[in-house]
Amino acid sequence: MFSPSLWRCSSCSFPTLFFVQFLGAFNDNLFKNALVIWFTFKLATNESDGGLLVTLAAGLFILPFVLFSAFAGRLADTYDKIALIKKIKLAEIGIMGLGALALVSQSVELMLISLFFMGVQSAFFGPIKYSILPQLLTGRLLIKANGWFSGSTFIAILLGTIFGGLGIMLPAGETWMAGAVIATAVLGWLASLGLKTDLPVTKMQSQTFRQMVAQAKQVPIAFKSVLAISWFWFFGAVILSQIPTLVKFQVGGNDSVVVLFLTLFSVGIAVGSGLIAKLMPPKIHLNWHSFLLVGMGLSLAVGMILLGQLPPAGENLLSVHELISNGFFQGLLLSFAAMALFGGAYIVPLYTLIQIETPEPQRARMIALNNIINSLLMVLSALLIMLGYALGLELLTMLLIVALMNLPVAFWLKSLGRNLSG
Template sequence: MKNTMQDKEQGKNQFALLNTKRFGPFFWTQFFGAFNDNVFKNALLILLAYQSASMVDIDSNTLMNIAAGLFILPFFLFSATAGQIADKYEKSMLIRRIKFMEIIIMLCAAGAFYLKNIYMLLFLLFLMGTQSTFFGPLKYSIIPQHLKKDEIVGGNALVSMGTFISILLGTMAGGILIQHGDYAVGFIVCAIALAGWLVSIKIPKACSLSPEIKLDFNPFTQIWKTVGYARYLHSVFLSVLGISWFWFLGSAYLTQIPNFTKLVLKGNESVVTLLLTMFSIGIGAGSLFCEKLSGRKVELGLVPLGSIGLSIFGIDLFLAYDPPEIKTLMGISAFMQTPGSFRVLADLVLIGIFGGFYIVPLNAFIQTRTRAEYRARVIAANNILNSLFMVLSALTGIVLLGIMKIGIPKFFLVVAILNALVAVYIYTVVPEFTMRFLIWILTHTMYRVKHKGLENIPDEGPAVLVCNHVSFVDGLIIAGACRRPIRFVMFEPIYRLPILNFIFRTGKAIPITSQKTDPETFNKAFEMISQTLEEGELICIFPEGKLTTDGEIDIFKPGIERVIKQNPVQVVPLALRGLWGSFFSRKYGASMKKPFKRFCSKIELFAGEPVMPEAVTAGKLQKIVQELRGDRC
């Protein structure tokens, strides 16, 4: 009982998860791993950008993109195998073994830094990528095994935040250490690897969900099979593609920032560290904001918002800076005094913030929509495609910068425009993203929604929701507040409204009219309601059959009794409060005619205890909804 109460308290705040054994050790394990990756990688990138000319006869732009490709290549080659292993074996044991291999790799890296052997360092970068490849499916498949449904968004936000804070700290440490000698880099990467292994010992067991898997170590035959798991659900596969595109962008920025700083901003190594720091702070902040903005549920509406910001501020980064005519590279103080420097930093922070809005909901969506027994393989498929897109990003950089020599600012402009085109394509193919975005905008600008009792709506299985009908946007308010997708039954003239019709169609709303007016539509609606409930989904009905014209709840029609008689499922009563008199209500006659006056109005959505099917009557449900609504209409 004590543990249960503690869990409830901890569930109130995403940071409280860090104090739990089921999440804390895992968080710090992945934190130290990402930190070490970036100490090593950034020290190597700065070494390549500023010292490689005296060591090897290869252009630094080409070397930077080769390094980026080598780190990512293992994700493409070995992710399919990593996904199989993660689904087949107990996960905490695998994590500990992977972290031990990191210690061995970092001991070799210490020697390579001491010898200043560029080729050996590039090979070890490939091995670090391999180690991260096998950790990736474990990292995201273990989260749903240890966290509750309402903790998954918060857990993902913390992991994303922790990853990019570790990138920030690792980037800073790598940049500082490489300036102070190779001994320091070697010592630190070994110490971090050891710390990661020690904390991984405390990760609780996460049992195998598919122990019967027969491992196939041929990467080429398994890549296609693994990607096939992601294709089971079209929305999941397109989310994977969306994440992969994010890593195309992220890789483009992170890889080019060192040379962007040196060649365009005329800054030294400390300015590189500053820019990477601001970018990482932005992604960490955006990830943490996600839980607040999403209401602790998987909110796809944030994804279009994120992509819009990525393009706007990516284009502005191209416009932000006019390089000064100087021969010596500037430090942080001198750079900050040049025109446009603050704008560059603001663009990188905002790109990071909107990147967080984009990536966290997509990761959480994949975890919650994928079946547990092959979740790790779907995440492996995600890693395969991520790596492919990141390699494509490196190749794009080589072509545009090394061969076509368009310059880094124009390269940033190109990827920002490409992001806008990709976003338009994805949101056209999967209009659910656009629908959720419009709902999110509505419920976070025009209205401030407070809700109570929504835990009464079952997490799975069929149920019918009934609610009073106050305005044309009642369905959108309810859809924006609830965790599960809902199919709404609505009066056909409302269903046909311009703009709103797009949202209703995308949400698979069921239009209905009176039997007398259109018996075919009336009967078809009941057939669709029955089929939806048989498939285990949620249905929401407004039993009044029309919008209120006086603010009061009208008589509930007996159609709800017919629905429950045909499909005996529980009914959850809902009540909307505060929408009467809004722009979308009929308080002043026809709705949406008078100028919009109420902005950011406070409205409420209350849910009552479920009513079992044998107790359902229209009159009883009306009385419960009336009591839930109270005097505020």
């Protein structure tokens, strides 16, 4: 996967772009996971309250992708992408200043508002970072770059989870996290100043969501790839948002156990992304993807069955050291790692197909449409989880239902067959 020509590409700015997007993903997750752990272990007193609050936070972060991605895609296709990146990264400093104030004051309302604006910033950055890659790189280098982007995003999630989750639980953790998110935002803006390139732009045309879908359908391979990616984010959003609640109220683990589960998920995604980037032939195909989806669903189902064999959670939360000797807990960890590895291998070829199949003038808007549909399904996942809690369903039951939902989607993807191959 490592390619010297990719990292020595000074004229195309890939190394700098990689660093900028990595810092952005890290800061998103540093702030978001600090809030999630704070909500779960300092505010929530039962599974329903914890699950609802964490799900609300996840939904507020994703909602801006639904609201603003279409406009963000038009901007990315119209104006100089590098100039936009610099402005977006500068805005991140102000947003994180608001987030820092929320942390220091311990205001739940201000935390949620800050999280929403972080989602706005990410919604505008997303179409740029993926649409700019095919203008900088081609062929195998593009596939490798996508592998690095996807894998590093989940490493950023991992690091943000570790530092955010453990840092917020330290004495004066809110103050430490406030300083960390501002410092990371400043570093990301400074890094963006090193981006130098001259890319073509086109005249912006206003489009409704329906018009974007109609135009995207004219590139069927890319559009079907968008739908396939969106299902992954529905599935992944449920898992990531509910891990803290699952660990505290079902496993009976403390915040370090939450970090362990999120770490396994992130590392698994990164490893799967790296493996598929290395093993995928130059002509991209999706012959394995239905099996990867089945693997994701079965891994989750096995994990939930194993979790049901663990002793009921007690009042005293257990550490990783106290749980690791339990064979069912070990099996649960392995099932989560396997689920994530299948997921990482699943998404990289899909993103690459969108980039290489979509005509350059339409590319950012196709990626924006991808972000919109992804976000719609992620918001839908949050609403369904909240509905499940309202109906009195247990979290284990809801996760088993999601695992089973994966199977018909896998059959749909299989039925597309060669029509979805690039």
